[in-house]
Amino acid sequence: MSERIQVLYRVKSDAKSIAARAKAIAVEQSVEMPVEPIDDPFVLNDIVGRVEDIRDLGEGLFEVRIGLAAATTGFEPGQLLNMLFGNTSIQEDVVFYDAEFPRSFAAALGGPRHGLEGIRKRVNAPRRALTCSALKPQGLPAKELAALAARLAEGGIDYIKDDHGLADQVYSPFAERVPAIAEAVAAASAKTGIPTRYLPSLSGNLDSLRKQMRHVVMAGLDGVLIVPLIVGLPAFHTLVKENPDIVFMTHPAFGGASRIRPTFLFGKLFRLLGSDATVFANYGGRFSYTPEECKDLSMAALAPWLGLKSCVPVPAGGMALKRIGELLDFFGVDVMLLIGGSLLATRERITAETARYVEAVRATKA
């Protein structure tokens, strides 16, 4: 019998319709046609989706477990997403909740190449939480972004990422911005003795992503930021496979989280494809996740899973400096805090405030 992915969908329904609705989802996400005219036994037994279980969660909500044949994905990231939630994403009564993959997916897709341990090692921080900030606003020329990066690095921060809005715009072209910032960070690093890492944001099609990756390597960098749902999962995963020495931090933009549980999308699917560090919208900021959702997501990113390396949870989005203590209590030390705008808002005090942020995090040990 063929291997199956076990997918959990949460479906709004009444009790007397749910069995038929579950069957319809199983068909939609596999053969997408009436089952009656199919007479090929291989298709019927090994390809058509199978309703494995239906649980009544109360208040008109049901959890439906469907077994989808692994073979239908071809173990290709785009086709995987298509089979998990292609057509069904358009049906308003369904939320994609979770999936359990056979171990063959770990072997085929590989997950993070570095994970929490690798990301910690790069900045000599074996046990504490990690610090991160972002270069903004877009519109500044490369030189000013580099000066800003230097001030953050002089405060001793671990990771500095481009804002995901920094692409290849005329006012700070990638090929000009990245070496300038890399050099500024390296110079600051030489002063502080702290191996601060800079993660440029990659964008465009696969040709452009590869070209940008060559600039990254030429600039002596060893990590990047990428937005999988914008560049496409196939392009993201191709880069991961081609660049085993590069750390990949993922950004959640275009995640439309109301229809896919964030734990699955950012905590598991991005990890399966090779994200070493997954940025997500933290509770209490500009986004609408609850503390429980954030804890759940970060645990999914870190938990032992299919033998894959862990993926660093990176809570972000309107995080204030005064929340550091609370966030470390909440997430523990297996975390990278990403504080962007509220550091940038301290203007001329930015290096001192960065140092304060860094100190607060360094003081917390496992």
Added chain:
Amino acid sequence: MSERIQVLYRVKSDAKSIAARAKAIAVEQSVEMPVEPIDDPFVLNDIVGRVEDIRDLGEGLFEVRIGLAAATTGFEPGQLLNMLFGNTSIQEDVVFYDAEFPRSFAAALGGPRHGLEGIRKRVNAPRRALTCSALKPQGLPAKELAALAARLAEGGIDYIKDDHGLADQVYSPFAERVPAIAEAVAAASAKTGIPTRYLPSLSGNLDSLRKQMRHVVMAGLDGVLIVPLIVGLPAFHTLVKENPDIVFMTHPAFGGASRIRPTFLFGKLFRLLGSDATVFANYGGRFSYTPEECKDLSMAALAPWLGLKSCVPVPAGGMALKRIGELLDFFGVDVMLLIGGSLLATRERITAETARYVEAVRATKA
């Protein structure tokens, strides 16, 4: 002053909070940081998003018009999506409603290379509605899919597309499936005298898409099906640019339509990037759009817009043969009807039923 894209977001809010909320969205979709510490006049004047208008739609819903600087997109499809609805897609109170683009976007992105007129010309159908069906179920070997395609073509259908679930799986590898089906369709075409077209579904990363495109051309075909939200908008648009002679039909999978108005995503954005024919979930089928939404989407795909070619609306999804008359009354003749499962369900009568379908559509003239 720099060019701006005018974006309409629909926001749930109360009257006293909407001004601040609108401002927050304008910032989120541009500089993504507090505006106060920004002192660069170029960034303040030409980059930060601008609230242009707020309309109270009643019942706690507001329409917010925001001007986003065209320059922030770099005229690159992925970065465009990022700027339009990257972070905001994660905020549950916002639906992306629509956008008006400066004409520079038409020049940079180009829209459909063939459009309604080109798609009609290929099948010698200058004035009537067009017919289409889909090859399913996945799991069948190439030979059986080819036999099925032949039976549809013998019924005189205009276009036959792969199910978007057909990728490059072991049971019907692309390189084997496509020439086999192309040959079967050509043979049937020679018998009927009707120039039926076959559109294979492309998948994978850009390398794989390009390789598949070479197989398409080698098989003598001149059109394809693609899923932009799965392969990624950058990859989709790259293929369009590289293959001006190929007709591109787009599939809406992973569209998660509850947060982006389908009219914009499938009727306008896919058109701007070069879709010649846009498949969408029709009303009254398995999906939840209303007749008004479907009419609106198809009008957006066809209407004069930025000097672009039109894009053929392709209503699909659980469409029954008995609805042909109703659908032609509703959509008129500038449409391609896509009837898949309910044709396949007629089993041994499939060629005769296809002929009946084709005849019903041919009988309707503008």
